[in-house]
Amino acid sequence: MTKTNEYQQQIGESVPDWTPRERPARIGIDGAHCRIEPLDVSRHAADLFEAYGRAPDGSDWTYLFVGPFSDFDTFRDYLTKAEASTDPLHYAVIDSASGKAVGTLALMRIEPVHGVIEMGSVTFSPLLKQTRISTEAQYLLMRYVFDDLGYRRYEWKCDSLNAPSRKTALRLGFEFEGIFRQAIVYKGRNRDTAWYAIINQDWPRVRNAFERWLADDNFDANGKQRASLAQLRDEDKR
Template identity: 50%
Template sequence: MSADLGSWTPRPSPGLDPLEGDTVRVEPVTDERHFEALWESFAQAEDGLWRYLGYGPFADRGAFLAMARRVYLGPDIRFHVVVPKASGRAEGVAALMRTDAANGVTEIGHICLGPGLAKSRAATEAFFLLMRRVFGELGYRRYEWKCDSENEPSRRAADRLGFRFEGVFRQHMVVKGRNRDTAWFSIIDTEWPALERAFEAWLAPDNFDAAGRQRRRLAELR
């Protein structure tokens, strides 16, 4: 049965306050001060980092910076840099995009993590902090994750983080001269409380041994 939304009001748009975790800081992009660090991080990755994004790879620093100014500072998308506290430098980005405040829906996209951040505890905490902002702080109803249907790492990440697969939109986009079928995933507000508890248990210090290895997987705690 549908929930009664008679008292529903439009939600605030994502703001500019940074998000602080134990291992990471997630900071909205408002200027260029992190772009050099991002270039240094991304330059250490293989060209496959850009395979499923609509831009890249880049021949040089100048080409990357031109893209960053155009895309990361573009209108209607709130990009965030991911800054692991271990390095103190930006090593990745993720955006809140296609935000529909009237209906309480937004999407995480443009995810690009440097090799030092990918598959790390800090990356998982960054995803959690953004999720908590969307549901806990802003009160949104739906949080989406979309990716190329052939992007298996992204699909696995969505599943691990608690997004539910909803289907594939065939020939949804043209990306770099080819058809892209898009896999859609989502989390809704009624699922958030259990997910929040699972993330908090996974991120707890006692879930990691002295070498930083997880004792229990996030999927087990969900």
């Protein structure tokens, strides 16, 4: 039933006892297959440059605000600025098996007053793409935001022409909310931005699917998944 005020105007549902959330911290988060830790140039730069260098071309950087980087010094300068930033707050993804940094991602557009935060600057190397680690890394930060910090909304935004990013958002459980036309100019070109989000009411079902998907019994002897994230989320709807 829609609520109305004393003037008979429709108003949103009350959010009882809401208080601003804490900002995300520079902490490490351990998973079964990877570790998320604050970006540190001295420890991560060489690993990341080598990992990104495994890509056959610079296409992974097309939809990012920076890159590609042809030399280590320029890349290190970028990482130095990223390390110093508090919003976006950048984290490195560490492969637990190798101990090496294989990608980065960030929490950004952080709004503690409203309980809103965005996942962004996702820069995964060929060593990380389409692996169990890449999914676990997303899950670890998502769990931190919802369960530890108590945020209400977790966003994903990308160039509307970035088909892989849009596909990933849906795979991870984000819901499409629309296109913001001419939202950004970057690298000298227009960006219409596709918006996606998970809200706290969605999170229990999304979290359960992640945990079931990441479980060892969801993979066969060749490491192939038995059920997809989407299948596992759909099962919870029944």
